[in-house]
Amino acid sequence: LNSYTSITGKSPMLPQFALGLHAGTYSGGTWGYEDKTSDQYVVELAGKYRALGIPVDLLWLDSTWRLFGEKGGKGATSFEWRDTFKNPKGMFDSIYAMNYKMVGLHLRPRFDNAKKLNLLDQAQAKGFTYPENGKPGEFVNFFDDKATQWWWDNGVMRVAKLGAKFLKTDEGSAFGALANESEKVGPTGKEAERLHNLFPLAYAKAPFLEFEKLNGFRGLNQTREGYSGIQRYPYIFAGDWPSEWQYFAPVVKAGLNVGLSGVGSWAHCMGGFEHQADPELYIRWVQFGMFSPIALVFGMDHPGYKEPWNYGEQALQNFKKYDLLRYRLFPYLYSSMHQQYATGLPMMRALVLNHQDDENVYEIGDQYMFGDNFMVAPVTTKGAVTRSIYLPEGTWFNYYTGEKFAGKSYHHVVAPLDTIPLFVKAGSIIPMQPEMIYAGEKPVDVITLDVFPYADSKYDLYEDDNLSSTYKTGNFSMTKITSFLKDSQLTLNIAKPSGAFKPSNHRYLAKIHWNGRTAPKSVSENGNMLEKLKSVDSLDKAAGWYYDAKVNVIWIKSTGNNDRDLSLKVN
Structure with missing residues (x-):
């Protein structure tokens, strides 16, 4: 993968907030209900997420924001707002005032004419559409720099100047093939066939790069199709899978396969896309979605529109629970994203990737590693409250309980409806941030280290400015964290960050899973004894340590911060 992506391109890092929830909307009216769309619906939707405390950072309006034109209908883009959108700029402004980071719009690659705009006629007159049967066609000619720039200046900038910050570039596969919404096939012939696979790349590349310049931070584009190299313009989503149990497990497998193909930044519609979702299916699919590279609901x-509050109270609470956990895992996910950029190793990994000599993993398509440490096992069977899993070589711990499991063996585990089975490698060190309902809501003044001690282990915490592209030239830092366990003595070393970037100051809160060992007698930091406190809540206000015997967890709050090397010792 490293060699392949060295040739076809590494997947660039997205802004850190893009690890948060991406929510799509038909603005109140999908096809056949277009008269119910409105900008007010979108503003109220954004507000409801905030009011319910559901973390989210990106929102996009799918196809019904725009008028379907005279020639291409649903399969083309007129760039003209529906009359039901009274104040698009006010809509964007209102959503950004709620601390959303990016609001985007869906479009398709054909130009069209509508009531007031005739961009198709203009583009054809200028020769900026790809020819069809010897005549001016309807597809923007993204292989022509001048045509691409005209599309940007005269089409996309109409919405970008109002507040749009990214696009969903849909149906690039319709170039030289049958479209989803019409009988049109677009350009034909040998040249069109040759370019068919390349068109989605050129289509995604244009807005990715242009918005990167316009927004002043890292690019982001959502697309449905791609080819070798599409990872350079993240991200790609899995397409319009129906909301039925039979399609759930295949989507998990699709994520593993696309990762093995060098595409790490990948998403799918939690709960499925088409049809009303069974609440149980919605719950299980959301659990998987929150442990996917990109978390997307649409x-x-x-x-219903897959909005979390439309599938029952249990579905809502499940959505919120795992969304909040995902936001806490930002430091871990962000470090994994940098690893993906540097090495080509996807965030979501088929077990065979790291265990190529273990024949037991060759056919496993419903479990995966998420970063270096998490083993995720979605429940994809209706009514199931248990499932069988396979743990590869090594020692593993149940993430929730700390229970120890032997590797290179099968296990049958309990999985009640509100629980997705999660395991971590022995020795895992998982960095976490404070709970937030949007990226940057609070300062990250304490980083929690969730430690599952076992022999010797290490973790490299990656940090940068979360937004700019200067990481490509070395403007980042690494914090080396090591754990050494011998009998009932543990040493946790946290080095001062090294590298060109200087992170903000933060202290550390170590959560050490101490299963099966004698209660600690003392804890020190850099040779100085720390005070034993009376409760875990006391650590909110003071440095020190506390041992929770009921759950066998040692909590340690450091006195020093990341401006120095720290060594925490448990005896």
Whole structure:
């Protein structure tokens, strides 16, 4: 993968906030209900996420924001707002005032004419559409720099100047093939066939790079199709899978396969896209979605639209629980994203990737590693409250309970409806940030280290400015964290960050899973004894340590911060 992506391109890092929730909407009216769309619906949707305390950072309006034109209908883009959108700029402004980071719009690669705009006629007159049967066609000619720039200046900038900050570039596969929404096939012939696979790349590349310049931070583009190299313009989503149990497990496998193909930044519609979702399916799919490289919720079922509050109270609480956990895991996910950029190793990894000599993993398509440490095992069977899993060589711990499991063996585990089975490698060190409902809501003044001690282990915490592209030229830092366990003595070393970037100051809160060992007698930091406190809540206000015997967890709050090397010792 490293060699392959060295040739076809590494997947660049997205802004850190893009690890948060991406929510799509038909603005209140999918196809057949277009009269119900409105900018007010979108503003109220954004507000409801905030009011319910559901973390989210990106929102996009799918196809019904725009008028379907005279020639291409649903399969083309007129760039003209529906009359039901009274104040698009006010809509964008209102959403950004709620601390959303990016609001985007869906489009398709054909130009079209509508009531007031005739961009198709203009583009054809200038020769900026790809020819069809010897005549001016309807597809923007993204292989022509001048045509691409005209599309940007006269089409995309109409919405970008109002507040749009990214696009969903849909249906690039319709170039030289049958479209989803019409009988049109677009350009034909040998040249069109040759360019068919390349068109989605050129289509995604244009807005990715242009918005990167316009926004002043790292690019982001959502697309449905791609080819070798699409990882350079993240991200790609899995397409319009129906909301039915039979399609759930294949989507998990699709994520593993696309990762093995060098595409790490990948998403899918939690709960499925088409049809009303069974609440149980919605719950299980959301659990998987929150442990996917990109977390995305979107559907076309009217009036549910996969909005978390439309599938029952249990579904809502499940959504919020795992979304909040995902936001806490930002430091871990962000470090994994940098690893993906540097090495080509995807965030979501088929077990065979790291265990190529273990024949037991060759056919496993419903479990995966998420970063270096997490083993995720979604429940994809209706009514199931248990499932069988395979743990590769080594020692593993249940993430929730700390229970120890032997590797290179099968296990049958309990998985009640509100629980996705999660395991971590022995020795795992998992960095976490404070709970937030949007990226940057609070300063990251304490980083929690969730430690599952076992022999000797290490973790490299990656940090940069979360936004700019200067990481490509070395403007980042690494914090080396090591754990050494011998009998009932543990040493946790946290080095001062090294590298060109200087992170903000933060202290550390170590959560050490101490299963099966004698209660600690003392804890020191850099040779100085720390005070034993009376409760874990006391650590909110003071440095020290506390041992929770009921759950066998040692909590240690450091006195020093990341401006120095720290050594925490448990005896």
